Amino acid sequence: MAPGLISRWRRGPHLKTLLLLTLVAATMIGAVLLVWKTIDAERSQRAQAGQTNAVLLALHDLSRTAVNAETGQRGYFITLDRRYLSPYIVAREQYRPTIARLRELMGGDISPRKRELLSEIEHLSVAKFAEMDETVAEIRGGGLLEARRRILTDEGQDVMERLRRAIGELETLELASFNTSRDEATASEARILPILAILLVFIVFALGLGLMQVIRTADAEARAEHAAELALARDQADLLARELNHRVKNLFAVVLAIVKMTGRDQPEAKPVVDRIAERIHALLMAHEVTQGRSAKRSARLSDLVEVTLKPYRSPENGCRINGPELELPERAVVPFGLALHELATNAVKYGAWAQPGGELTVDWQVSDGRLRLDWRESHPPRPVDPAATTKRGFGSTLVEGSARQLGGRIERDMLPGGIVVRIEIPLGE
Incomplete structure (x- = not known):
């Protein structure tokens, strides 16, 4: 208790305080008696429920016994097999x-x-089993x-009904009886609630409104300070993420510029430089998918496929997705982005999109925690180069x-009318 409250207790009259404490004590005793009565009512209700x-x-059990006996009787009558009497005998x-x-x-x-129903049940049970005993005999x-x-008369059926x-x-x-x-x-429980509410009011009043207000004020200040710290930390984290994302994009741009500048004066190296630049660009696209507005540590597979194929899609290049x-986990986004970019590049150079009339289909499904993506290219039949089926370049x-x-596997099937590439990876860790 604060020193100010102690001094007021010593200076002021005690009569009101004693009256309040007496009222609180009387209310608590009444609440205890009411709780005891409620417990007794609940105990009676539990006994009645049991x-x-x-x-x-x-x-x-009695109803099931009569049905089983009748079933055994009918089975024995139809088949004359004594084994059907087992449920009847039991x-x-x-x-x-x-x-x-x-x-x-x-x-x-x-x-x-x-009592009347109980006697009737006993009488009808005896009559039903007597009728079945005579039939079995x-x-x-x-x-x-x-x-x-x-059996065909209504006697047995009437008794059973x-x-x-x-x-x-x-x-x-x-x-x-149970509901009563x-x-x-329930009524006893309902009666105790007002008494407990009154008791709570008196106890809170006895503790002192001043002390309660101090506690509430301190708690509110602590909550406000904690909320401000959380908001500041969240803003700092968002700012750091945006800055890091911006620096990574700048780094990609610098790397692309260095690669292109390196091959500017060497025309014979231009194909190699272009392929390197394309793969770096694929990394940049995968990074942009994973670092979008949602800032989640994953990316949707459909977004990754759309971003990869967008530079090459046109009315002439048919595509179905x-x-x-x-949601791909973070560890799978960059490797999957590189693989999709390589497949798209091959489709433009050698596959479905190399000549008019080709079509690309990309579909996937999830089963037993594994992702299976099928990359199908179809085009007008053309001769299959045997060397192409065994040649393994850097792209492959x-x-x-x-x-x-990613802990998965890849399968290729080259046909005269296209190619099918199947990639299967686990989605777990």
């Missing part, structure tokens, strides 16, 4: 103990209607016609190296 559940299970031995258990569970303190004695006549109705009504009454007990427990939305090595880097 009894209801046991009674419903016993009624279900049910005949079980139904009396089940009725006895039901009476024990319900006890003697039950409503007149429940006639079948065993060779009186199939008499047994058939008895009455037994079902009696069991259903008893189940309904037992559930009603539950409602009483199909596949589900898929680059594509295969990208697949191996």
Whole structure:
């Protein structure tokens, strides 16, 4: 307690404070008594729930026993195979103990209607099993016609329907008793809430509004200071990410400029310089996909394919892209971007887009945590160079190296009408 509050306690009168404490104590005692009553009501409700559940299970067992016995009786009548009597014999031995258990569970303190239904269930069960015993005895004695006549009458069916109705009504009454007990427990819980609310108000008032205000003020200041620090850290991180992204792009531009300047005075090196520049540009495109506005550490595969093929697509160069939305992990973006760029370059130089009439199809699917991308090029039939199927240039090595880097594999199938390249990689770590 603060020194100011202590001095006020010593100087001021204590009567109001004592009255407040007395009222708080009386409220707490009343709340404890009400809680005790609520606990007792809940305990009674739990006991009623247990009894209801046991009674419903016993009624279900009795109903199932009658159905099983009737099924065994019918099976024995149809097939004359004694093995079909097994469920009938078991049910005949079980139904009396089940009725006895039901009476024990319900006890003697039950409503007149429940007692009447219980007696009716017992009487109907005895009648049903007596009817089935007579039928089974006639079948065993060779009186199939008499047994058939008895089975085809409505006697057994009428008893069974009455037994079902009696069991259903008893189940309904037992559930009603459970609902009544539950409602009483709920009402007792509802009565305790206002008392607890009043007690809480007095306790909070006794602690002192001044102390509570000080705590709230200190907590608000701490939250505001923490929120400001978080906002400042987030702004600094965003600024650093934008600066790093800008520097990386500048580095790509400088590297491209150096490569082009190096081959400016050497015409014979221009093809090599162009291929190097194209691959560096592919890295730049992959970097831009991964460092977009969302600043996520991944990229969508569809974006990567679109960015790679965009410089080469035209009305003459047919292209179809199909596949589900898929976020590539960061480790897969750059190798996949290089492989796609190499495949697109080969399509322009030697494949589907080298001559009019060609078409490129890129589709992918995910199964069992693995990505499978199919790159299909189709064009008018042309002779297949046997040496081309075995020749391994730097581009092929680059594509295969990208697949191996991701723990996957690559397959090629060269045909007179095109080529199919299949890349399969795992998506996990």
